[in-house]
Amino acid sequence: MTPPAASPEPERRDGDLHPDLLPHATRILGELTGRPDAQFRQGQFEAVDALVTGHRRVLVVQRTGWGKSAVYFVAARLLRERGAGPTLIISPLLALMRDQVAAARRAGVKAATVNSSNVTEWDEVVGDLRSGRLDVLLISPERLTNPRFRDRVLDPLLDGSQHDGSQHGGSLQDGPVSPGVGMIVVDEAHCISDWGHDFRPDYRRIGSLLESLPEDLPVLATTATANSRVVEDVSAQLGSETMVIRGPLSRDSLRLGVAPVASSGHRVGWLISHLNDFTGSGIIYCLTVSAAEDTARALRDAGHDVAPYTGRTDAEDRASLEEALRDNRIRALVATSALGMGFDKPDLGFVVHLGAPSSAVAYYQQVGRAGRATDSADVLLLPGDDDPEIWEYFATASMPGEEDALAVLAALSESASPLSVPALEPLVGIRRTRLNLLLKTLQVDGAVERAGSGFVTTGRPWTYDAPRYEAVAEARRREAEAMLRYEAGTMCRMRFLAEALDDPTAHDCGRCDVCTGVWWDATVSEDAESGARKVLSTLGVPVEPRTRWPGGMEKVGVPLKGVVPADEQVAAGMTVARLTDLGAGQVLREFLAEGHADGPVPGNIADWCVRVLSGWRWQERPEAVVAMPSTTRPVTVADTASGLARLGRMVDAGQLRFTRDPGTPDVNSAYRVRNLYGAFEVPAETAAAVRGRVVLLVDSEIGSRWAVTMAGRELRRAGARAVLPFALAVRG
Template sequence: RLLADQIDLLLISPERLANETFRENYLLPIAASIGLFVVDEAHCISDWGHDFRPDYRRIVRVIQALPRNIPIVATTATANDRVVCDVAAQIGAGVQVIRGPLTRTSLALQNIHLPSQAARLAWLAEQLPKLAGSGIIYALTKKDAEHIATWLQMHGILAAAYHSDIANEERVALEAQLLGNQLKALVATSSLGMGFDKPDLGFVIHFHRPGSVVHYYQQVGRAGRAITHAYGIMLSGDDDDEILDYFIKTAFPPDTHTAEVLAALELADHGLTIRDLEQRLNLRRSHITHVLKLLSVETPSPVSQQQGRWFLNPINYQPDQERIQRITQLRRTEQQRMRDYLHTHECLMRFLGHELDDPAVAECGRCANCIGAPLVPTDYTVAMAVRAAEFLQRLDQPIEPRKQWPGDALLAAHGWRGNLPAKLQAAEGRALCLWGDAGWGELVRQGKQRDGRFADELVQAAAGLILQRWRPSPMPTWVTCVPSQRHPRLVADFAQRLAQALGLPFLAVVQRIRPTASQKTMCNSYQQAHNLAGAFTIKQDSRLAGPLLLVDDIVDSRWTFTLLAALLREAGSGPVFPFALAQVLADDV
């Protein structure tokens, strides 16, 4: 239809525009007939923008390739002078900048510092029903969005989580429910952003402090667009800095990652797939794709992609370290300005307007600072906070069994390749918590990194989970553990105490027969599985036949559980139920 001139308006994502096949087969043939080329959310073009997206940089190349007589319009609601100048410079000469005031007269702002997640959950449960209309609660991570939504649902509040792991069709349905006021709140990451417009949105609440003023205003400005009064409430906690620091540190790949990818491509005359690179490099798949995406938008680019394979281009590429350091420092400055915003006594809207270089900045007369009193209560009941703390301690995580071996990683040592037979698979397991979370996670971290022994409270919590909430079927009749070569007593001691609490025998049947590198240093499935090849054996025992609980302290890739479950089943055991104190999520943003 596009080539037949049957479409008047084409909406396209920058990621689709980056697709070489689309550009060659569809965009170039119609280039001369384009009447207007519009770039929405144009701040994403700029390195200085609060949510720079690499694929947006390709838009500039497309613009430069279009006929010079095609008018170009770039729009954004949140850009300071630095971003405006950068976008204008990249688009080209002859750009006219038109700027309007940013102040939203219907928006009433307030900041509340509540140190713990339990306190913030308690506040939400008690205050959200009192707010008029429906709105958005923004969280920095996907797991927090899920937890907040679950907590609100438990208290009879119509809420749902929204993030990039949710299928597109479901996200569209969730947006429709919020638009129709069928939900009190959508608990979202920044995935709920571009293109969403609900004119009567009554409130935007931030569960964490955002990373920049621009980012904050982009989100809070969704409230009150066509109503006379709406709330923008920023909650802040003691965990904000740790999350935001992680985002800053991982925004650019380390030089070593880039060098390793380029070196591997240099040795491959016929190019490499992502899977090929995983087998050659000890890097996570997400890190490999991150490196390749950033390299592919450089001008000129040192890499190119053809039919799923990546090739090295004959150019002398050097990472722009000065630019990376400059942007990283800017992100830290932006983070500090959000700390300043949290504690400022001046008009909150004027603070935001000043940071955004709004020439029409003035006191709003509506925020908590202007009024001199809270717009909404800042307290919560102790009883609700206790319930929230108990909720956070019940956020156990499923450990899904793996069903396929990674390539030939275990072929030589075990003869395993391809699909993992059902009879060798682990059963679904459980992790008591997420590493470092607000429930048991911090206590797990202290036991592993500081005390060298896991607290008795963790034994009781694990036993309670197994007997009362999880209740695996068939119930295990014995317990064993993953032997650690670096901390030989840590896991074994915990597993023995857990077995005693469950009233089950502990059998040390898993034996390590060769040293391995730490699994946490292995960064993708192939390397993680290959690292374990031939490392364990199972000691025969007459009690082996029954179902068992296989205990470890931390689970990340699941390959240790997968391999040991297969070895145990081959040795004649019953179903293997993995259990870990904490699960590590590698890519949670």
């Protein structure tokens, strides 16, 4: 199907555009790019003109690096100069937001963001917005479902009205938000569509949001990865008069290749042997957090300068890792899809995938990070035999099940007060990740809403949309089958990807392994593969210590900032396995699952603990063992601690105590530290036993690491010479 008003590139004709606007817009473009001689690419000024002078709705589908952000920053400044209100950009990833704020500054546009990583800055940002000092506000789609943000910021901004905020509590400042919004930008707009490869429940709210806005409010939607079906769907949601600017998507600079399916050990061994064959710095993508962390560890053990980058990486660390890669101070980031949309490094030299994404469109988006400002970049896929199983897991996890949805609604209806996610878990028997996705879907459907830190039902009727979910599931199956065809190599790799995106300019690249033959060395040394297998199969997952306090702690009433003092830090820790791992992780996941009876550790898990401790390369052997207080597994933790003390001939120093409820761990770092600050007490007998000793601090699980950091801090302040955290499992 052909999208409405779509064309490969709009042609510029005399009389079509406003010539007086072009010189000024070009000057702003020069400021944005840092190049006074910069000129608009074909389609860019057409989009700017349509937004600024035509007040139209525009969908831009252009490959990564074309300059979609230039369109909205130039348009935002021009609109502000004409007296319009600030631009609202809805953007999916924190990396994207950081880059965009920096780019906006270069264009003379003051931009700020409200997202989960800068909670302590929200009041300042909203103050700037209300006073008219802010030109661009970037938000994540999740903000659209937050009642306080909608009431205090979004609704008044969209209405251009005064709002005194007197009816609601919360941390956002009260007062008017004015003037009204001047333009809305939906970045990575394929997320709006059910048929997009990266559909997100929170994005569904955008469609209804746009329906409620005046037709003459400029709206820009952008994406680099949309086939005709997605373009048609997004265009329809924007409006019948949507202007579509669509360009060629093939990337002639990329040299694509696919290796035969192989085991994880063989693939990581190949990387150990050949990472230095690639030019420049790059990204190694993995399908799961565990795979990314294990691969990074194997490569680092082999002497390669790499680091993991996943959804579990702290916001502060993400920013520094991104800068290290941009500056070529690191060989590669070993990443999940958390590093993707919006990361900007035009000279990225290579992208390697250990495991294939579940669709050719998603794959194109990730490999499109490379070769944007270079003549050549290498892209290699190392598929695994377990890829289809991982695809199935993520596909089913993202689709709400009818029974699960009804169970959640029933539990909320029967509760007299809002229920948090941890409170819901034991009532409905749904895992945390799936439960969070389900709650997002029910929020967007209007069946539930947030109330403080929990959820309540709205009382609106809700019906499971089986036909829609079945159609989407079928589309995902076809995408997975297409990805397997891509791997089979029956046609030019780039042509295949371009045709998957319905690019009418698709052509043979003359560079990939199908066009010219295998271009990489396929050999793997025995030592490299052996080393990889050893790392991937070894029990024991290192846990890096927290060394910096979250920013803005003084704003939440806690006098901690900057670097954690060396004499209050815990050392690097260890756990037996990740709960997401195969093998030991599966056993631990079942043993530690919600609803499983609290009790002593079984023999096999106890043996694993001993093996991990015997292989731990600590600087000083622990001399005493202290158990963490636990609200969920007190027997398990106490049994593990006393058993290790006995087997390791260490002093059993007892258990720490909670002075108050430590709260839920499902909050951002600043609030987690606030909740844990002063929550741990070291009993007198424990303090006497740990004084001057190296302490093994034992827990059942480690999640954000803040609990062991804060508990370890109290032990150091009580006189412990060092504290080594140890747990049965790490989440993620």
